[in-house]
Amino acid sequence: KYWEVLNQVVSELAEKLNFYVLFMTATKPAIFKNSVELAGKKFFKALNRYQVKVNLEEKSLEEFLETLQIEDSKSYLFIFNTIASSQRFYELFKSRVNSEVEYISAGITPFERRKILESLRKREVPFLVSTQVVEAGVDIDFDVVIRDFAPFDALTQSAGRCNRNGVKAGYFKVVNLRDESTGRFFWSYIYDPVLCGATRELLEKAFQHKAVLTESEFTGLVEEYFSIVSKRAIDEKNVKE
Numbered sequence: 001k002y003w004e005v006l007n008q009v010v011s012e013l014a015e016k017l018n019f020y021v022l023f024m025t026a027t028k029p030a031i032f033k034n035s036v037e038l039a040g041k042k043f044f045k046a047l048n049r050y051q052v053k054v055n056l057e058e059k060s061l062e063e064f065l066e067t068l069q070i071e072d073s074k075s076y077l078f079i080f081n082t083i084a085s086s087q088r089f090y091e092l093f094k095s096r097v098n099s100e101v102e103y104i105s106a107g108i109t110p111f112e113r114r115k116i117l118e119s120l121r122k123r124e125v126p127f128l129v130s131t132q133v134v135e136a137g138v139d140i141d142f143d144v145v146i147r148d149f150a151p152f153d154a155l156t157q158s159a160g161r162c163n164r165n166g167v168k169a170g171y172f173k174v175v176n177l178r179d180e181s182t183g184r185f186f187w188s189y190i191y192d193p194v195l196c197g198a199t200r201e202l203l204e205k206a207f208q209h210k211a212v213l214t215e216s217e218f219t220g221l222v223e224e225y226f227s228i229v230s231k232r233a234i235d236e237k238n239v240k241e
Contacts, residue, residue, distance in 0.1 A: 001233060003031045027153035030226040049163040050170035052213040054203050056149065060180045061089050070097065074143035075126045079158050081148045081186040083107055083131055085177065090129040101127040104134060134161060141165050149176045149187050151195035152202060152225040159218065172218075174203070198228040 010021060011032070023035070059067070070076065078093070080086035083105045094101045102116050102125045113133075119125050120140050132150075134140060135157045141164040147155060155174060163170025178185045187196055202225050206213060 003029070003230065003233060007031050007033065027156050027222050028226075029153070030223075030230045047166075047215050047219070049166045050145075050159060050172045050215050052159065052172045052174070052215070052218045053211070054174040054207050056174075056176045056200065056203065058176055058178050058185075061085060061092065061177060062180075064175055064177055065089070065092050065096065068146075071144075075123070076128070077134070077140070077142040077145045077161055078127075078129045079134065079145065079147045079161075080129070080131055080177075081150060081191070082189055085148070085179070085186045086129055086131050093127070093129060097127065099127060100125050101129060103129050105131040106133050132158075136160075139164070141167075142170070143168065144171045144173070146173045146175060149174060149185065149196070150199070151191055152199040152221065154191075155199070156219055156222060159215070194232050195229060198225060198232060202228065 011034070013019075014021060021032075028035075028037075078086075078089060080089060086103070086105055090101065090103045102120065104113055104116055108116070116125075116128075117138065117140060120128060128134075128140070128142070132154065135154060138161070140161055142161055143163065145158060145162040147158040149155075150158075159172040162172045176185065179189075202221055206217075206221055
């Protein structure tokens with residue numbers, strides 16, 4: 001909702017004070033109209049580290065676990081939207097598998113998080129249940145990443161934890177989980193409905209005639225997503241005024 005304000009402030013300051021702004025991101029929002037890409041689309045088009053599957057059918061945590069199929073040879077990262085949902089799934093999942101399962105959220109101390117991440121990098125633990133704390137800026141690599149529904153830029157960042165080193169084929173899967181106690185989707189507790197509405201529209205369109213997208217096809221949707229968001233933000237502003 002503050003994109004236009006930020007664009008005007010930064011652009012004006014850059015011109016008056018004679019400086020440049022350098023952005024480093026995998027998901028560049030449509031804030032600054034006159035920006036120049038130094039490295040962008042060509043880089044992402046060359047990547048093919050994972051395939052993307054999306055299932056927007058509503059499921060509770062228990063229903064999701066019932067339909068979950070685990071391959072013995074693969075490592076798994078589960079990313080949830082709330083601490084409560086991640087803790088609940090952790091307890092359910094841990095009782096189902098024989099292998100060790102680790103857990104990370106903002107409620108875990110940084111010291112403990114570093115220890116856990118180190119063991120994960122050494123491939124000592126095949127399963128990690130987490131919140132968005134691992135979404136960006138964390139160098140971990142899993143064969144399969146399963147993410148609860150979220151805005152598209154958050155999904156893209158989460159997918160970056162999948163086959164990060166390009167060693168073998170990875171899978172990124174999006175699910176749509178709801179809180180049985182309230183009937184609400186877990187994403188609704190923390191994310192803007194405008195962002196999630198734009199994401200759902202984008203994914204439904206992208207997967208209308210395809211069951212699977214490649215990494216380059218998936219990340220290539222970022223620009224369209226931010227275009228939808230930008231238009232809806234303007235429409236919402238006009239309605240309020």
